[in-house]
Amino acid sequence: MTQYFQDYITVAVFAAFGVLLVLIAVGASALLRPKNPTPAKSASYECGMDPVGGGWSQTQVRFYIYGLLFLIFDVEAVFIFPWAVRLEQLGGFALVEMAIFIAILLGGLAYAVRKGVLRWES
Amino acid sequence: MTLAIALFDNFWVLLTVKLLAVVLVLIGFSLVIIYAELKIMAHMQARIGPWFAGGRYGWAQPLADALKFLQKEDLVPLEADSPVFRIAPAVSLMSTVAVFVIVPFSPTLIAEDLDLGVFYALAVGSIGTLGVLMAGWSSANKYSLMGGLRAAAQLIAYELPMVLAAAAVVVQAGTMSMAGIVDAQGPDALFTIPGTDIGLPFVMVGQIVAFVIFMIAALAELSRIPFDMPIAESELVFGYLTEYSGIRFTMFFLAEYAGMFAMSAIATTLFLGGWYFPGLNPSVFGPAVMMAKVSLLVFVMIWVRVTWPRLREDQLQSAAWRYLIPLALGNILVTAVLKVVL
Numbered sequence: 001m002t003q004y005f006q007d008y009i010t011v012a013v014f015a016a017f018g019v020l021l022v023l024i025a026v027g028a029s030a031l032l033r034p035k036n037p038t039p040a041k042s043a044s045y046e047c048g049m050d051p052v053g054g055g056w057s058q059t060q061v062r063f064y065i066y067g068l069l070f071l072i073f074d075v076e077a078v079f080i081f082p083w084a085v086r087l088e089q090l091g092g093f094a095l096v097e098m099a100i101f102i103a104i105l106l107g108g109l110a111y112a113v114r115k116g117v118l119r120w121e122s
Numbered sequence: 123m124t125l126a127i128a129l130f131d132n133f134w135v136l137l138t139v140k141l142l143a144v145v146l147v148l149i150g151f152s153l154v155i156i157y158a159e160l161k162i163m164a165h166m167q168a169r170i171g172p173w174f175a176g177g178r179y180g181w182a183q184p185l186a187d188a189l190k191f192l193q194k195e196d197l198v199p200l201e202a203d204s205p206v207f208r209i210a211p212a213v214s215l216m217s218t219v220a221v222f223v224i225v226p227f228s229p230t231l232i233a234e235d236l237d238l239g240v241f242y243a244l245a246v247g248s249i250g251t252l253g254v255l256m257a258g259w260s261s262a263n264k265y266s267l268m269g270g271l272r273a274a275a276q277l278i279a280y281e282l283p284m285v286l287a288a289a290a291v292v293v294q295a296g297t298m299s300m301a302g303i304v305d306a307q308g309p310d311a312l313f314t315i316p317g318t319d320i321g322l323p324f325v326m327v328g329q330i331v332a333f334v335i336f337m338i339a340a341l342a343e344l345s346r347i348p349f350d351m352p353i354a355e356s357e358l359v360f361g362y363l364t365e366y367s368g369i370r371f372t373m374f375f376l377a378e379y380a381g382m383f384a385m386s387a388i389a390t391t392l393f394l395g396g397w398y399f400p401g402l403n404p405s406v407f408g409p410a411v412m413m414a415k416v417s418l419l420v421f422v423m424i425w426v427r428v429t430w431p432r433l434r435e436d437q438l439q440s441a442a443w444r445y446l447i448p449l450a451l452g453n454i455l456v457t458a459v460l461k462v463v464l
Contacts, residue, residue, distance in 0.1 A: 006133055006234070007234050007236055009133075009137070010137060010140070010223055010233060010234040011220060011223050011234070011236075011242075013137060013141060014141065014144070014219055014220050014222065014223050014233070015216050015217075015219065015220040015246075016216075017141055017145065017219060018212070018215045018216030018217070018218065018219030018220060019212045019215075019216050021145070021215060021219065021373075022211055022212040022215055022370075022373050023212070025192075025369050025372070025373060026196070026369050026370070026373075028192060028369075029191075029192045029193075029194075029196065029368060029369035030196075032192050032193045033192070033193055033194060033195050033196060033368060033369075034195050035195060035196075036195065037197070039200075041195075041197055042197065042198075042199055042200040043199065043200065043201075044199050044201050044202075044261070044262055044263045044365065045199075045263060045265075045359065045364055045365060046263070046264070046265075047359065063271055063274065063275040066275050066278060066279060066439065066443075067278065069443065070278040070279070070281070070282065073282045073447065074281070074282065074285075077282065077285045077286065077289065080286070080289045080454065081241050081289060081292060081298065084289050084292040084293040084296075084454075084458075085292060085296060085297060085298055087293055087296070087458060087461055087462065088296050088461065088462075091462060092462055095458050095459065095462050098455075098458065099455055099458075102451050102454070102455060105451075106448060106451060109443065109447065109448065112443075113443070113444060118436075118439060118440050118443055118444065119436075
């Protein structure tokens, strides 16, 4: 088995064990805990009142714009890491390239801020 | 003896040993952090804190809490999306356990020193967000839904400063491997105290800005005060955890405290020199040095929790997008320029 496969088998086993840990805990708890559901207990919690309307109510979602901004910068982060590792070999040329790239993105962020997408007053 | 060595050469045997060791450290240290938080917060607020459980100083309080939670009924709301509701804690804990693959305790005590190191830790660590969002969405509760949305927005906003702060360290170290980053702060480092071979940690040679950004982002990623809007008690009951009870709630709780340990361990490796301390042999004292540095950062996190009030949701977003991200990008550029020039 190559080192590469061993590395990622370790990762897979650790991740699987995280899930297993929850299963073990829930299983152990099932032996100890009571199970006695009533309609009142199974209702959604709303500070003691009967729930009004459904749980998946419509909310004013301000967050989608952050999702868009995040996508742009996360892709940038993916570019930055390989660049960061090889920077010493690549030298000044790569540095200037990345400076231009980051400047363009910062320009985009400044535009978004100026447009007021981060302001919450309606 | 030779049999033992032969056994340890087997990949699967070694993997099992690593897994058990990591899980014991994870659960043990989480219990210690929970107890330390109760005690430290109590003393900072002129209270005594846990006192009776276990006889002396209430040392068994976290164990007693865990046993109590084990016996509580596991309620799933009738309206809830039951499978998603049940899986959510597993997703959350899975990402936390997986991060521990790359936490280095000494030059040899590391589950697997992946080449991707830091990148892997940040990528896997953010899968936990999915668990939080699943919990918030599946509960069919208005508070949970708001808490889940807030958590998702907060975690994506602070993911970026964290990743970019770590990228500056990668630029300086020239590698993403956790062991490699510690070595770059050890005796063979580029920067040493003049006339000696004592390496300086990155926080002392140019990455102080990145360190501060990383710690702020780590607090936000962990949803700890002053960034605990996803579970803000005074507004949202208990946010995305409102409908959780008993053992499933405990699993989220464990994921949070194990996450504190994981974040502190990553910050220690990136900025504080990991297992390295001048004059101490890393293969003997490495784990103790590492634990001491991690404990220091955990203490700071608890201290911050006692000190600051909660931010408002829009303040949180604008702090990340207007200040931390441009600052982190600038920090990368300065580091890169210095790296190329030097």
